[in-house]
Amino acid sequence: MVSESPTGRQIVLRKGEQSAVVVELGGALRGYSVGGRPVLDGFSADERIVGGRGQVLVPWPNRIGGGRYRWNGEELRLPLTEPEKGNAIHGLLRWMSWQVVEEQEDRVLLGVTLWPQPGYPFHLHVRVEYTLEATGLAVAVVARNLGTGAAPYGVGQHPYLTVGTDLVDDAVLTLPARERLVVDDLGMPAAAEPVVGTPFDFRTPRAVGTQRLDTAFAELERDASGLAVVRLAHPSGSHGTDLWLGEGAEFVQVYTGDTLPEPARRRGIAVEPMSCPADAFRSRAGLVELEPGAEHVFRWGLRAWTERH
Template sequence: MPQTDDDTPTGRQFRIARGDQSAVVVELGAALRHYEAGGRPVLDGFASGDRISGGRGQLLVPWPNRITDGRYPWEGGEQQLPLTEPARGNAIHGLLRWTAWQPLEHGEDRVVLGATVWPQPGYPFRLDVRAEYALGPGGLEVAVTARNRSGAAAPYGIGQHPYLTAGTDLVDEAVLTVPARLRLRTGDRGTPVGDPEPVDGTPYDFRTPRPVGALELDTAYTGLEAGPGGRPAVRLAHPSGEHGTDLWLGEGVRAVQLFTGDTLAEGARRRGLAVEPMSCPPDAFRSGTDLVVLAPGERHVLRWGLTPWRA
């Protein structure tokens, strides 16, 4: 399959295709740059000559979202990560976003890239990680597998940060469905405050489809409920009801973050909706909620995917 080696800000571009579907994964962070089906963009992604901003399409390993103060307890001691969101005093979105991933397999409709988390300040563990993107008759499927190559147990979480578009100028007009009973309130630092709260009777309840409207979302949902396909799926649909996309949440997913992009740079705000499958909620390294503890040699898999549809 073709891949470009030109001097782009995100390195080599790995294209896969099947029928009327095509997708592009980039060398930098194994980020998902582009996906379209039937001639319609499914993602609000980025061009090959652009730098990644707003986390678009990035893999969040070995933790998604934020860790307050970058500090967490582990094995009777404390670990201190660099503060990669200094304005809020947090460590954000893991350690592999700005790392070159290497192609392990590349076929017509499938690509696999791999990278290593090496022991470092705040995370003294080694993980081997591989991300597989495959196009099938039902859409795009993503599987991210991490294996602990350390001699000690390692804390672990994983997420990904695609932005969906329903073909509207702003996400406000798009119709959203989120099959979740609970949401996490956050404070000024973007980290959870208190226990998960029921969405019943709040503006955050999207269990019945309705337009996003002017609501600002940077919200983690839990209490995910499976749909007719046997797994939860977040749906973003065009207001006409003629087409849309289901982002399904598979093996290893315990939470999903929605972000309307109100804090992004001018011109990028509310253009698409970030729908982020996560193995754990924000700050799980501190709270322990749904935190994965990988024993030496143990592996973890996160699966999610995109199913574009037309009525």
């Protein structure tokens, strides 16, 4: 049976007041709500994915400048999927069909094979697992190298958070990062800069305001359990969402959606956990050298909360 949705099969997960929808196209997370309140600014079943919403970014998140990099002495060239800036963006799997491997009422596991191809002659199997736990949604992306040589590897995901405000301007952001990555006009990191004393310091909660963000943050501060937690709260303080970054998630990109088409512009704020920053295939910053037979694990998740008085 052929799906009528442009994103393929819609897989609905439920647990108590929680509901999530995962799609076949790219293994993407389409939506997540708790108690009927949307946590994600996602997309509907009859919409195409715009702005990377919910997509899994493998084998690199963000951009590779010029789509060119060297690996083991070989010059490799990727398709330029951001042609206006001459970059390769967000990996190779977000427009592929992922297969359901296991499915339960509150959990789904999808998988896909990344075959050797021009620009990325490496052989990976990737799976993504979404689980509704008592505390929220947990996501794990696991890649295994099926090839005979080490492969360059990075991973990220692209959820947009909302707390129900018309624009992200009114939402209150808390971001436990000590550094931001300064980029050039093509989006390539040029330097790391401490956030202290700059408009990019969100370690103390404050409204996003009119600030435009398409910024990668590093040196994440973690709690006793090893998690870095980004919080987006309603201006009233009544409710919000914590996005936690766990194993393998060393960087986070925050994007206020200023370049999106209306009506999506600044409607939600993308908080993107990443294993490495932009251009890691060339800079090697945070890059994983995935050895033959080895696996890389990447974990993040969402916890919606309500302030009870």
